[in-house]
Amino acid sequence: MTRFVRILSLCAMAGSLLLSSLATADGPAKKPQPKEEAKSGEGSQEPESKQPAKAKKSRKAENEKQPAAEPKVEPAKPEPEKPKTEAPKVEPKAAPAEQKPNTAKVAKQPFKIDVSMKGVFEPTNRTEIALRPKQWKELTVVKAVEHGRQVRKGDVLVELDLEKIDDQIADLKKDLLLSELSFKQAEANLKILEASTPLDLQLAARNKKNADEDLERFLKIDKPLLVKSADFMLKMSQSNLEYEKEELRQLEKMYKADDLTEETEEIILKRQRDAVERAEFFLENAKVNHEEALKIELPREEDSRRYLTEQQALLTQRTQATSPVQLEQQRIQLEKMKVERGRSEDRLKELEADREQMTVKAPADGIVYYGQYVRGQWTGATATADDLRPGGNLTREKAFMTIVQDRPMVVRADVPEASLHYVTPGLKATVEPAGYPEIKLSGTVDVVDAVPLGGQFAAVVKLALPHEAKVLVPGMSCTVKTTPYLKKSALVAAVAAVFAEKLDPDSRYVYLVRQGKAPQKQPVTVGKQAGDKIEILEGLDNGDEILLEEPKQKD
Template sequence: MKCHSAPVPVQDRGVALRRRGGRFSTCTTGVWRCFVLFGVVCRDAIGPVADCLESSGSVSRRATGCCGGRRDSYRAGAMRPRSQGARDAMLRLSVLWSMFGLSWLIAAAPVAAQEEDEAAPPTHTIEPEPFKVEVSLSGTFEAEQMSEVILRPEVWSSFVVEKAVPQGAQVKQGDPILWFETEKIDDAITSAEFALELGALNLQQAELELAGLEASVPLDLKEAERRKQAAEDDYAYFVEIGAKRSREAIENSLKASEYSLEYALEELNQLEQMYKEDDLTEETEEIILKRARRDAEQTEFFTEGARLRYERQIKEELPREEERQKDALERATIAYARAKETLPRSLEEKRIELEKLRHARQEAEENFEQLQADRELMVVEAPADGIVYYGHCDRGSWPVSATIAKQLRTGGSVSANQVVMTIVTPGPAFVRVNIPEAQLRHVQPGATGVVVPTAFPDVRLPAVVKDVESIPISDGTFDGRIEFEMDRGDVQLVPGMNCTVRITVVNKPDALTAPKTAVFTEELDDSQKYVYVAVEEGEPEKRSVAVGETSGEEVEILSGLEAGEKILLKKPE
């Protein structure tokens, strides 16, 4: 599964160097031979040069022999050391020159090696080896059976925490796990009870009023109708008879007054004539005449009044009476019409009001009963046996656990219809994973693998993919359910713990693989793959291959190559 780069054999280096024109042998080796040859020449030339120097010393000594004495002896003795020193100097020069050539050869060796590497590109030998491809997914242990604790009150909304059992507590079904303050709801229940009693009294009063209206409305309608009919009769009588009779009565009254005046005047006239002819005393005559005259004056006054009343009644009172009769008729007609409309309506309104009171009483009764039921929620009991978790489980995780923990402190407030706790059956049942869309083809129901708990990295639990959602739960992510075998009692796993799920995609003991960098893609068809196969003579062979899965830097070769073949790790230049 690793990329292997084999060293180039010595014989292959020679082949490579010959292919490159023998630059190392013609350059490096040739120069080294020149240096060695020069050293040998210098060594062979040292003797003749020294002899020559010695001979020239002898001649010199003979030429200067006439000088004699110590000076000649000194020069003759000093020349021998000088020839020996020249021989030594030349020997040292040859050695130094040879060492310089050897140093240059050593320094040039890496350059030659680099030229050799450039000349022979790296290769990889195709050999059968184990090949395994796994898909690694992050997962969370989740319980199969969980019972949520949700506050579902009827009417109450204020839940102030008094105390709560801690997370991780082991509880039994029916055990108290959460307590709320009860003072406010008790006051509300008392008020609801008073409202219920008051509503009953109002309902009773409304029923009595409705019964009275139902009895009085028909009577009131009949009374209004009678008044209307009486007004119509009165007006008709006045128009047809009353006005005429009133006019005649006025006229007769006036005539009676006039007649009385006429009678009085006639009587006074007769008395005056009679008194002139009879023998009555003057005093008696005066009394009688005086009385008659006064009666005539009084009658005349009454007659004038009757005439004035006649004119007033004819011109004013009779027309006014007619208007009054007409107005009374109109008022009676309007009153009857109003009574016909309003009295039944008032009766219906009273009936509706009664129904409303009945409904209000029913609501009051329900509110009282609901408050009593909500009062029972002030002490929450465990719905099942298990472990207490705060909040709700969302695909194996507990996203609001910390928030709920703050709310469940003494004095904290919890909202209605909120999952405050979850009772979890001990022991995880399956693993919930998020499957990236790119790995969906590998993670299908039935695929096998292992589960590695984060808390126990050395534990391997056999696993199988049970279910995969057909639609994504978020952009590019699918939900998966992994079942596993729990056969180790010493490993304590609880829901909410994390793990890694490794799904085996390919597991072959003797697959042919190649480095990904050695497999190339056709530019015009990215589905076509090819490699360059190294050959002993000639250019590398371009060959098409079929590839399978990829693991790290290795890719499986399905066809196109045989074991033992060598491929180039880079494209040839």
């Protein structure tokens, strides 16, 4: 409210100055006007808004050549309320006014779809360097060529420590010589065993037969004969004693009849008495021998012969059972030695081949890249640089270096999945190197992945590399631009103006605007879409006007 009063006061002051200027210009008849204004300003506490009204009436009276005292009439007291009524009068006029709906024209014009892809220059001829030793595992670096070095075929790329592998090769050669001697000895033993085994079997069978026959003969012949001999010897000793005693008795009887005993007779009797004594001893010895033969020697002999027979039977069985097995074992052992010798020979060959690999040479002319090229990316370069320092260790079966021939090259580009159906083999492309945007290369899509790898589809673009592209090397990035769809004259509408049926999203329609008529729903057939433009195949004509948004439904 204070700001409003202040504004009115300023307007009144401006009006007073204007009236003073007019009065001065018209002569003395208008001099009383400032006094009235001054009096009004000094003695009256009326609102300052009345001053502009008086100024207007004064200006009107002057124009009509009326007396200057007429402005004293104050019919315009309600005028200070005008600022309150003037502001709302503008707004009601804008509110009910209807805005013209946003429309767009359907026009015939060139229509195309562009696909842009990020890519990288890729060499078509590259050779990965990896050590694939079959036996040796310790790959310690002595010296390696630098990354980015241009090399020729046969140049040494990496030298590895060979001392330990050389020692192992020398030891293995000595082991092979000893193995060869052992194999020859085993081979000779096998031949002997093959010849002796049948003889051993025959000998075992013959010994068993002899033992059986000896036992049978002992039991049937020898034992009874020995018993009979022992009995006979005892009986003979008894008879001999009796004979000797009888002869002594007869001699004594004969010599006793003679009264005189001659010296010869004494000698004869003495001899006979000695004979009797010997016969008694022999008899006693015969009894002991007889008892020993029957109770000790013959039973022991029988047991011994039975044991030997059984033992021979077992030996024969064992020989028959084990000899063929031992022969087969010897054959298997010889075969095993043969296999082991072959393995040792193979191991020696593999170690010697591994040693050859440990002096790594360039397989072709090219540039040395550390790491491995995988789908447009050089991987492992930093880690490989650490491995290739002196004293570093390389990993078997892992590519640590790649020899790259920088010509020819292709581009491997990542295809957005949404554009995959546009990018097909044979599609023409323009390649712009990131580092040299002024170079424009022509290319053709050669291959497109059918299956993503790591969520990415890849396309290979063949290139024509002019002379000015010699600065490009594998690994540089680029942009691949293609236009898979182009019509020089197509009927094109704004995408925002084409709507889809809720129950049938494949059915499209627009709202056609006709002068003096309400917008009309019009079915259309659409084609390709590029950004905010869409191709109209049927349903509209060139120059038709359509709504950019669906009209609001009236309640």
